[in-house]
Amino acid sequence: MTLQPILPWWLLLPLTAAALVFLGWRILCERRRPGRTGRIRRALLVLFVLTAAFRPGIPGGSAQAAAADLNVFFVVDTTSSMVAEDYGNAAPRLAGVRQDIMAIAGELPGARFSVITFDTEAHVRMPLTTDTSALDTITSILQPQVTSYAKGSSITAARQVLAERLSAARDSHPERPRLVFYLGDGEQTSGKEPEPMALDGELVAGGAVLGYGTSGGGRMKENTGMESDDDAPYIQDRTVDAAKDALSIIDEDRLREVAARLGVPYVHRSAGDPVSAMLQEARAGALERTEQDGTLGGRTEFYWLFAAGAFVVGLAELMGIIRQLREVRPAARPLRAAHGGQPKDTAG
Structure with a gap:
């Protein structure tokens, strides 16, 4: 029991x-x-x-019961490089991030989800909740940092916020496994080595580092902060004599380092890749499949x-x-005389 x-x-x-x-x-x-x-x-x-x-x-029990006992944290890179147009048919990398977040949520019915984004700083965009409609809304409006504010970023900028949120989740519900999905391209632009993603080994029970981008790279449109940036110019590479469109290239070595620190697998994501196979490996530390029928072990409530x-x-x-x-009955009203408003004398 x-x-x-x-x-x-x-x-x-x-x-x-x-x-x-x-x-x-x-x-x-x-x-x-x-x-x-x-x-x-x-x-x-x-x-x-x-x-x-x-x-x-x-x-004992079904997969749905086990998934409902999970706390899932999405750590999303929202630096300018995440709009590089090398995902699928020249779509921005964030398009793949949005699809994968909702696909993962669909595979984990009843789980609690949280979204943490990072660029120059990290922010909790959504605390843990089972409301997948809220998750869909937050995911659909993910945007990169306004280009004019970008001053270089670190791939581990979210380490402190993530550690705090994981610790709080463990303290409030220690029985619930905590999964971390880190979604980014590994590009380090702060000019110095990233701080290690050092977390207590007991905080992360599973998850994955998901990498987006290609070795050939992609161009990035500026984010001006306006409602529509469809006609925005491309970010320029001004480190050369003749300015040209800058290219962002995925850094899978750094992503593998983050995965090693978190103790989760690294998986490169391309358009059309299913999430089910990745989740089987990602949840290895939190949920185990039974040999009999492949369902997830849970508990009978x-x-x-x-x-x-x-x-x-x-x-x-x-x-x-x-x-x-x-x-209950209302008390009977006394009979009143016709004149003077006094009770009628029935004795004589």
Whole structure:
């Protein structure tokens, strides 16, 4: 038997203790009053709800149950190089990033997702949530840094923010495996070596580093910050005498270094590549497939039994309240005399 509470332990345990103390106090105060059946119903209702909140279960179950226990972090490179037009049919690399994020989310139904982006600095664009509509919205509006603000970036600029978010997720729900998907091109433009992506080995249970771009490189349109940059000029390479369109080239060696630091595989992504095969390897540290039928190992939940019990008891309590309300009758008004507004004397 295992427990996976719906709230962090530090919050659920005090709430449970307070509820039990209040329940015991009410039972002691009303032990000599009529209505023993009602007190038993209310006590059962509280106990059923508290037990359901702890989510008891045993190992085993379906892929959906296991995926629902995952915290998934997408770390997305949003530097200018991520709009290099060498993904698929001259599409920007961010187009592939958007497709892969939503494809991964589709393969992990019920998981919690977070999005962290980085260019010169790192930002949490979306905290952990099961709302895939919010994930779709955040992903669809991903844009590179405004070109005029770009001053060089590091491929590990998100290391501190990622470490903080992973630590917070572990502290609040230590039973949930944490997957990290790093999506970028590995191009280091800060002029110095990147700081190592040093994380506690227990923080990352699986994931992958996904690389975008080609060895031939691609041109990048400027991001002016306007709503539509379709007609924006291409970023220029001014390190040569005659300025020309700059090219961004994927650096797979650096991406492999990031993958090694995170303890996850590196996978190059091209247009049309499926995510299912990549996920099998990416989740190796978090979820294991059974040899019998290839489904993912999870757990069988029992909380619904106690939730159903709470519903039945609560329904009975509601019916009792309705019955008591029906028994209440308004007090009869005294008869008043026709004159003077005084009650009529019926004695004589």
